[in-house]
Amino acid sequence: MSHESNGYPPGDNYLNRTKGFLSWITTLDHKRIGMMYLGSVLFFFLIGGAFAIALRTELLTPKDSVQMPQQYDAKGNPASFPKKFLFEKDTYNKLFTLHGAIMVFLVIIPSIPASLGNFVLPIMLGAKDVAFPRLNLWSYYLYIIGTVCFLITLAVGQLDTGWTFYTPYSSSSANSNTNVIMATMGAFILGFSSIFTGINFLVTIHTMRPAGMTWFRMPLLLWALYATSVIQVLATPVLGITLLMLIVERALQIGIFDPALGGDPVLFQHFFWFYSHPAVYIMIVPGMGVASELISTFSRKTIFGYRQIALSSVGLALIGFLVWGHHLFTSTQSDIANMIFSFLTFFVAIPSAIKVFNWLATLYKGSISFETPMLYGLSFIVIFTIGGLTGLFHATLSTSIPLHDTYFVVAHFHYVMMGSALIAFIGGIFYWWPKMTGKMYNDLLGRIAAVIIFIGFNGTFFPQFVMGSKGMPRRYYNYYAEYQPYHKASTYSSYFMACGFVLAGFTLVQSLVRGRKAPPNPWGGATLEWQTTSPPPTENFYHTPVIDDIPYNYERQTYLGPDKGWKDEHFAHEWDDIVAHQDGLSSTPNGNNNKH
Ligand code: HEM
Ligand SMILES: [Cu+2]
Numbered sequence: 001m002s003h004e005s006n007g008y009p010p011g012d013n014y015l016n017r018t019k020g021f022l023s024w025i026t027t028l029d030h031k032r033i034g035m036m037y038l039g040s041v042l043f044f045f046l047i048g049g050a051f052a053i054a055l056r057t058e059l060l061t062p063k064d065s066v067q068m069p070q071q072y073d074a075k076g077n078p079a080s081f082p083k084k085f086l087f088e089k090d091t092y093n094k095l096f097t098l099h100g101a102i103m104v105f106l107v108i109i110p111s112i113p114a115s116l117g118n119f120v121l122p123i124m125l126g127a128k129d130v131a132f133p134r135l136n137l138w139s140y141y142l143y144i145i146g147t148v149c150f151l152i153t154l155a156v157g158q159l160d161t162g163w164t165f166y167t168p169y170s171s172s173s174a175n176s177n178t179n180v181i182m183a184t185m186g187a188f189i190l191g192f193s194s195i196f197t198g199i200n201f202l203v204t205i206h207t208m209r210p211a212g213m214t215w216f217r218m219p220l221l222l223w224a225l226y227a228t229s230v231i232q233v234l235a236t237p238v239l240g241i242t243l244l245m246l247i248v249e250r251a252l253q254i255g256i257f258d259p260a261l262g263g264d265p266v267l268f269q270h271f272f273w274f275y276s277h278p279a280v281y282i283m284i285v286p287g288m289g290v291a292s293e294l295i296s297t298f299s300r301k302t303i304f305g306y307r308q309i310a311l312s313s314v315g316l317a318l319i320g321f322l323v324w325g326h327h328l329f330t331s332t333q334s335d336i337a338n339m340i341f342s343f344l345t346f347f348v349a350i351p352s353a354i355k356v357f358n359w360l361a362t363l364y365k366g367s368i369s370f371e372t373p374m375l376y377g378l379s380f381i382v383i384f385t386i387g388g389l390t391g392l393f394h395a396t397l398s399t400s401i402p403l404h405d406t407y408f409v410v411a412h413f414h415y416v417m418m419g420s421a422l423i424a425f426i427g428g429i430f431y432w433w434p435k436m437t438g439k440m441y442n443d444l445l446g447r448i449a450a451v452i453i454f455i456g457f458n459g460t461f462f463p464q465f466v467m468g469s470k471g472m473p474r475r476y477y478n479y480y481a482e483y484q485p486y487h488k489a490s491t492y493s494s495y496f497m498a499c500g501f502v503l504a505g506f507t508l509v510q511s512l513v514r515g516r517k518a519p520p521n522p523w524g525g526a527t528l529e530w531q532t533t534s535p536p537p538t539e540n541f542y543h544t545p546v547i548d549d550i551p552y553n554y555e556r557q558t559y560l561g562p563d564k565g566w567k568d569e570h571f572a573h574e575w576d577d578i579v580a581h582q583d584g585l586s587s588t589p590n591g592n593n594n595k596h
Pocket of ligand 1: 164280281283284326327345346348349352387388389391392394395400403404405409412413416417421
């Protein structure tokens, strides 16, 4: 076929337009930058995950130590335990710190915005690229420089302060002899990477919408990324300055946070949580955006309450700035401040609940299909509901104070960060994988992996709510024997969950080698990224798209079978071009279009 509407032959796409390592590291294409982020984020997820498995394995047994009184087994007989299991307590502290810091700063924060967001945001918007492609590449380089700082920390001295870097422990080298400065430098640089991505997305959404793409015709993921970008730009500088002050205090012995030098350690907590509470919305709001896309597409129903979902993302972004004090209920904060922060914290539950109810209303009477991405979408609803509701226990003073610093907190934030944000990220990868790579994966394997991850996740973290409410403290290397059954359940389930992730990874890798070619629109998605070839050309579209309706209109779609996917009547005039280029892709010799 000789369709050459963009001047390139059929089969041309963003992966094969130029070739070689250099063409990747100097690329200004948002799709390639997104793919590089994706690879890096998944690599660090692997490292952070390996640390997690080591931690859980250490917790399989309590230890006999001079600090512990005589232990008794379940029958009341004296019991003895090993003196040491896998590693020393100092190693345990370093592992949980690095696990937390890597997962937060290197994995979850960049996961959906910087990797999937970079890939899909301009296409969903109908634009050719982000507003500042060079800044986008710079963000990625900053991310890499920040990760190198973390790798140096890993290699030299490690880190044992917890991911929160609380002072005075972190600011005085008499306490923590680890490589605190290198790690905080890393987090500081990563902060800039995050800020630049945020600025880029804000300007792109403001200035690069094509004709007809009004604010209330934007897909919900874009609303979510917009709200996230606002937080990234407003909150991250506070973290940057705080970490800089920590470095200054540690290096120059100037008293800011350390009482020994005349500083105030609680000031650090205020600064830290002024960023880090909004940052939990940097993590979850994009996940909510992905969930909205998945639930609508796989219910084949216009999303219920479009405006409410869109505006509740912005609501979360704003209210998120008012509640940081709920992390300081036990840090000498005054009673009246505690009460105000507790009261305000309940308000974050409102936009969260609005979204959950709207997703349920979307599912209601939808024609639901259970492909792999949808299983992650449904997992998200279940797990986020549990994670959000347990947040209310922390918001209520009378329950929060006894639960503070117990495993209940650990369970809560894993339900929201891993079970919700990360699950949405994985669901998004499976949803856009055919678009990104041009390959279909084995859906059965994908679904089995999703179910294993769901069961393994709940098995790992639900027992932590129980042992936390019974008093098991967080960040402890040793514990009383009565907690052992919960720890065992948690550890064995975590192995099961790890198998799920390995299977999910295998499914994706296998598709690159043996997967069949993806059609332009394999799932019947109604947003713009499905109105171009899989993978898209470097310019994203063959014609500038014209938008005359809200997204999520499934009425005008027809299914043409597994090889051709779904056809949308609204884009009928472009369909021939898309198919011509897609046919070109199908005749491309194997192995040509999956180099990355
Ligand atoms: C939906 C409503 C939510 C409420 C009401 C809520 C409330 C709280 C409260 C009051 C605490 C402090 C507990 C303590 O230290 O004793 C807390 C801890 C935490 N929450 Fe949430 N939360 C919510 C959602 C989220 C989300 C969406 C995330 C992340 C994506 C998240 C991540 C965390 C983390 C990481 C901590 C522990 C921080 C630490 O000390 O290491 N929360 N939450
Ligand atoms: Cu918070």
